[in-house]
Amino acid sequence: MSVNFAKPKALIAAQVPPVAVPLPKPKKKGGGSTKPKAPPFDLDTPARVRNYHFQFLLGNLSASAFHDRRRKGLVPPPDGNDGRPFWLTETVRAFLTKGGA
Numbered sequence: 001m002s003v004n005f006a007k008p009k010a011l012i013a014a015q016v017p018p019v020a021v022p023l024p025k026p027k028k029k030g031g032g033s034t035k036p037k038a039p040p041f042d043l044d045t046p047a048r049v050r051n052y053h054f055q056f057l058l059g060n061l062s063a064s065a066f067h068d069r070r071r072k073g074l075v076p077p078p079d080g081n082d083g084r085p086f087w088l089t090e091t092v093r094a095f096l097t098k099g100g101a
Contacts (some may be wrong), residue, residue, distance in 0.1 A: 033062070034052040034063045035052060035055075036056035036060045036061065037055075038053075039053040039056065043093040043096075044089070044093070045089060046088070047089050048088065048089075049086060049091075050086055051063070054075070054087060057092065058075075074100070075100070076091055076095050076100075
């Protein structure tokens with residue numbers, strides 16, 4: 001005597017391969033370059049000048065132009081680095097009054 005195994009229709013429907021659902025596109029991150037920003041302090045006040053402040057003080061330079069000038073030595077080396085380079089206001093003031101870049 002032979003035995004026949006019949007699958008219920010619900011099981012057959014459950015074995016249909018799922019339809020591929022497209023994944024949402026990842027959000028674009030920023031370009032990674034800094035935009036010039038006016039410093040919120042006066043150069044006579046002791047403070048740290050960041051890349052974007054220095055870019056603004058040099059005439060709204062783009063990030064690539066600013067870093068190119070740093071590589072060529074046209075901008076003084078940073079006074080420190082706390083994860084990001086910074087210049088002291090006295091360094092920047094002396095550089096700008098000297099007629100720098």
